[in-house]
Amino acid sequence: MPRVVTTIVSAASTTDLTSLSVIKDELSIATGDTSKDATLTRYLKSASAAVLQYVNRRAFLKETIKDEIWPDHDPHPYVLSGAFEVLTLSTWPAISVASVTEDDTTLTKDVDYLVDAARGRLFRLDGAGNTMLWSARPKVVQYDAGYDTIPSDVEDAVLRMITSRWAAKGRDKTLRSEDIPGVVSRQWWIATGGEAGNMPPDITDLLDNYRVPVLV
DSSP: OOEEEEEEEEOOSOOOSSOHHHHHHHTTOOTTOOTTHHHHHHHHHHHHHHHHHHHTOSOSBOEEEEEEEEOOOOSSSOSSOOOBSEEEOSSSSEEEEEEEEETTEEOOBTTTEEEEGGGTEEEEEOTTSOEEOBOSSOEEEEEEESBSSOOHHHHHHHHHHHHHHHHTTTSOTTEEEEEOSSSOEEEEOOOOGGGOSSSOHHHHHHHGGGOOOOOO
8 A cells, every 4th residue: 555645735724514603593593692602612613623533534625735655565676566556645525636746757637647536536547548557656646625615414414413512511411311200210321332432323424425544
């Protein structure tokens, strides 16, 4: 597997995955009511950070990235050449690829390589327009990747996390029921198995399609 060194040339405008106004609408809080802004902003930052960590992304909005790619290969004389089929970018979808160099030689899009933008992959082309293996020479790719707006299902996941935390504010969120007559009788719910952890299955189901493989 190639070694990848990633540099953020231009960071995303924000890492927040929704807005305060959308959260207020979800919670039926008047736009002009600012009394809960500090708490809701804290919830927004926390939920956004948790989602980004889960999907292995720095941000969802567009950012400019430089990937330096160093394929593994044996010393000369080569036994394993280090050639590989697909050059996988560290972030996807790729909005545009500004430049690709291989061993300091600039390659031309649709002549030397083909871009699979949705999955952030580059395929090497030969002189006849057919795919071929990438060589083991070092490569540098500079490109824009991410989304113009936060995907609606990602925003929904963050809103679910925030509204759940808001509803549990000031109470024991594991309390299932409370029976007052006689003497108090209470029942608590404890997450187990697949439902345990920071994110319940309904949220991870929304996010799984956005997880980026960790390249080392």
